[in-house]
Amino acid sequence: MGVRVGADVGGTFTKAVAIDSITGELAGRAVVPTTHDHRDGVSAGVVDVVAKLVAEVGAETIELVTHSTTQAVNALLEGDTVPVGVLGLARAPYLRKARNRTTISRAIAHEFLDLSAGFNAVAARQALARLVEAGAQAVCVAEAFAPDDSACEDAVAVLAAELGLPVTTSSGLTGLYGLELRTVTAALNASILPIALRTAEVVEAGVAAAGLTCPVMVMRGDGGATDLAGFRAAPARTLYSGPAASVAGALRTLRIGDGVIVEVGGTSTNVAAITAGRPALSYVRVAGQATAVRALDVQVAGVAGGSMLRVRRRRIYGVGPRSAHIAGLTYSCFLAPERLAGGRPETLAPRPGDPADYLVLRLVDGTMAALTNTCAANALGLIPDGDYAAGHRRSAIVALDIAGAAVRLSGSELARRMMQASTEALADLVTAVAAQHRLTQPTLIAVGGGASVLGRPLAGILGLDCQIPPGAEVISSMGDALSLVRAERERTVSRPTPADVDALIAEVEAEALAAGASPTSLQVQVSQIGDRGAIRAVAVGALVLGSGVVPGRPPLSREAIIDVARAAGGSEQVDPVGRFWLSSLDGRVLLFDRFGDPTLDVRGEAILVDGSPGEAPLQASIGSAVSRHVRNVGPIKIQPTTWVVQDGRIRELADPDAIADTVGAGAAAVIVGNA
Structure with a gap:
């Protein structure tokens, strides 16, 4: 038996699961308190749970370890970053603008080189030395128009490495124009490079010490995974990897159309939208500044299963944000009733700097017990047996x-009001997320250890259906274990040619393959970023394990795809197109991948191309389809979007005239319409 191990670091617990690579069944699980105060940080907990699973299932059976990490986001929130120096580069006539746009507040020092006469390695080395003298412990290199030619940025990176300086180049993280955006993003990444390097070393050494020689992967914030080399180079891509893992786990466990995933942990609750079976992503903002890093669009609330009761002037003030675990207290509902007898209520500040209004019980033996949402839900009989x-x-x-007695209420009324305060706070957040993504009646999918505590009550007050998947308490770890390799690149190109698109596809495919993805499993989707005048390519693929197994769900049969298409409102007539299935009905085109997951939902039409010699000229067919779907808004004509589906690739093209050249030879589908 070969197994994949997934480990997730939560605010309260670090949990890991072992999943059979072929059957997908759970083969083992382990849990430890999250090691916030350990000298190795939360990475120590990852090492601990992996070691526990090794003892349970055997080192020889483990083929892959993937973990989601809070190190990147914790470092930013807690200020555990290093001072960053910025080296700006430009040529005339852009010198003044480039100098201004690379002078950012996040940097401790700034240097600038004029490249008008060419790159000068001596001057670059001297500039790096001055940054170090000014206190920089990592370097960001940002050149105007580097996405078009990164040679100078790369040359500076080599010099920085020779000096032992952690370095990030602006073009290494994104191909978008916008020098200030790229500088901020690269500086952010550079500031957390040292802690990322330490984290990778701790996890790598811990996995090896447990007797494992398998690959180690890290979950990214966009729901894919990267290898440790990718994590060392771009830790910023792992921001929000924990919530991304829970969404990945839910999507691999349930078939979700429109939904809101509510992950209820012990310390906080994460809320994310799923639209037509796909998670919503957005550009990460840090301290109010936009970056070029995309991650799961997640909203976080400081109320969860372990959130503690607060009172002021003998009235309920609220619940949370401090949790029992962070306070170092046991939940009252997990103690024997005899331990609680004779206890008395008392307020305290759980941690230095907290308000002294958290109500706890001081027990006869001198210890204290917390009053949490989980206690309230158990008292009200909301938790099923065995949950x-x-x-x-x-x-x-x-x-x-x-x-x-401390708030002049019965115990049951106190429990009811605690649950009311918590669910109302979350209801506002869920409503806002649903409205933002135009979800009118989404399914609420509750996951996490506190799924039964707040999930069903929350769905009840919102009038939504609620689903709690099997293994909800370890769904993030399952998402880690079942994760796919993902690579994403963006590039500013106002009118991309087929050659531009192919070059970007080649980049993301190479990155995914370098991380270990199976070539035959790769799917690539290219889309237009209209508001940025750019294109985005995303490659996703399964990792090849040591046994030769490419894990994941088995592809669906035609009959199963027909059922999926029918349930989604499509036709019973489905056509295979490369690694996808296409279904059209009444002006609606649905495209599914081999596993039945939706990839496109378009109001329009599809043209199937089989590459036969007698086939009608493609350009004429496309022209007719485009003309049928042009929309007139006043005097303005709005052209439809066109997609080319071929092999494992989906290309969105702005110029219909380029489609015939893009298709080339072989079977394909051209979809024309509006998503």
């Missing part, structure tokens, strides 16, 4: 009866 969050209901009732 991960199930505690002693009698203990929860006793604890809340004692606490109720």
